[in-house]
Amino acid sequence: MPRFHASLLASGLVVAFAACASTTATPADTATATTQADAALDAAIAHPARDPKNVARDVHRHPRETLGFFQVKPDATIIEISPSGGWYSEILAPYLRDAGRYVAATASAPADSGGGKRNAALQAKFAAAPARYDRVQWLEYDGKAPMLGAPGSADVVLTFRNVHNWVAAGTTDAYFQAFFAALKPGGVLGVVDHRARPGTGLEAMKTSGYLTEALVIDHATRAGFVLEARSEVNANPKDTADHPNGVWTLPPTHRHEPGDAAKYAAIGESDRMTLRFRKPAR
Incomplete structure (x- = not known):
């Protein structure tokens, strides 16, 4: 190889190596990024724009840890x-x-149904505070055959206290398959439920709103997920999960006799x- 070409190649390799080295994250960089992300999450949770009724439930829902x-x-x-x-939109959307x-x-859902009214109320909440919610993306799907946007487009799918509704409706597998399709390879599915x-037994789960972990894990693994x-x-060790009106006996629903409130x-x-x-x- 001519000496001139060899010199160019060598200097190019040095420059390329230096460029790669300069963009490689160090442990310190990673720690800094993590600290900044944690601080941003703490700020979103502590933001005064959150509904005080929602903030009062932090002690039960543990948003930071969850x-x-x-x-x-x-x-x-x-x-x-x-x-x-x-509830979680108040934290996640600004974050x-x-x-x-x-x-x-x-x-x-039809506009005059309970689901339709909830959807309209949430959209109105977003529209009323553009500084926090102007970049929220709204996605409506068929509850019997859910599709959640482009396949492999999400890093994380989160569901809080919804699976028991799908078990009662017989649509659980359709949802977990939709989650699997929406997530990127290596993506996370986070599930919280009663x-x-x-x-x-299954019938008791349908009527009470409480599910066994084994049932949820079975649906998820059938869809392709790994626990x-x-x-x-x-966790709440005070909850015996055997109340007269199922999980809806407890706060925040309070479906019980007035004398049992305390x-x-x-x-x-x-x-x-x-x-x-x-x-x-x-």
């Missing part, structure tokens, strides 16, 4: 399934606004499973 367990990052694309009144993407995915005692971890962050308030919200599933990378 979202941390689900490995939520500010630059992620996150689909939340059936956000209802927007993801600058670098990520928050998708509020809800089943379409927890039944092991061995509880990666469980957390007890949303009894159920002392129990608090339901005992809940918190499960992290992973879509295999290959």
Whole structure:
């Protein structure tokens, strides 16, 4: 090889190596990014624009620990399934606004139905506070055959206290298959739901709103997910899961006799499973 060409090649390799080295994240860089992401999440949770009624439930829903367990990052694309009144939207939408993407995915419903009214109320909530919600993406899907946008487009799919509704409706497998399709390889599915005692029968689960972890894990693994971890962050050992009106006996629904208010308030919200599933990378 001519000396001139060899010199150019050598200098090019040095420049290329230096460029690669300069863009490689160091442990310190990673730690800094994590600290900044944690601080941003804390700020979203502590923001004064959150509804005080929602803030009062932080003690039961543990948003900081739950979202941390689900490995939520500010630059992620996150689909939340059936956000209802927007409890988690108040946290996730501002947290993801600058670098990520928050998708509020809800089943379409007639305007005069309960579901339709909830959807309209949530959209009105978003429209009323553009500084927080102007970049929310709204996705409506068929509740019997859900599709959640382009395949492989999401980093994380989150569902909070929804699976028991799908079990009652017989649509659970369709939902978990939709989650699997929507997630990128290696993506996370985070599930929180009311927890039944092991061995509880299917009919009892349908009427009580409490599900066994085994049932949820079975539906998820059938769809292709791998159970990666469980957390007890949303556990409540005071909850016996055997109330006269199922989980709706407890706060926040309070479906009980007026004289039992103190009894159920002392129990608090339901005992809940918190499960992290992973879509295999290959």
